[in-house]
Amino acid sequence: MNISVQYSHITVNDTDASLAFYRDALGFDVHNDVGSGGQRWVTLGSDVQPGLEIVLSEPYAGRSQSDGDALQVLLTKGVLPLINLATDDLDGLFEKVRAAGAEVLQEPIEQPWGPRDCAFRDPSGNTVRISQARA
Template sequence: MTIALQYCHITVNDPDEALAFYRDGLGLEVLNDVASGDYRWITLGSTTQPGPEIVLSEPHAGRSQADGDALQELLTKGVLPMTVFRTDDLDATFERVRASGAEVLQEPIDQPWGPRDCAFRDPSGNMVRISQAPKA
């Protein structure tokens, strides 16, 4: 028996703004863009790590009004869980994401626990960290 991560959901206010960040800034590839009524789900993946996919959707997409409202409140507060990406060239990745207009939270630094990393906020306020393994 095997088990592997298939989807990770990121809640966003505006799928088009989020798409510009995740596709153009981070360089992820759009795998699927599905509309259902007033909402849509955009699935992205990485050519360097096939398999796991990120799904962007709005707080009320596929949820009850009460659940969507609660999720919207958490998104507005900026307290939803962060997403951490891995790269083999943090400085180049940082410059690419910064050039996309993303809000910089932390420039690249060496962390005391090993990796070198940086942090941004996506257009909806989600924290996105990008990490590079320590050099051996």
């Protein structure tokens, strides 16, 4: 029996601004852009990991009013789980994302536990860490 991760959800306030960040700055491809009942879900992926997609959606997409309200509070506080990405060119990707105007939380540094990494906030305030394994 095999099991794998298929979707990872990221809650965002502005789907279009977040799409520009994840697609244009980070380089993910849009796989699907679906609207229903005034809500929208966008899935993005990479040829490097076929079958794994990031889903961008706003707090109320597919949720009750009270659940959306609770999620919006957490998103506004910036305390939702972060996303960790990996690259083979940390410096190049860092410069591309910084040039796109993303808020830099940490410039690339060597971590004592192994990787070299950096961190940004996406347009909704989610933390995005990007790492590169040591050679």
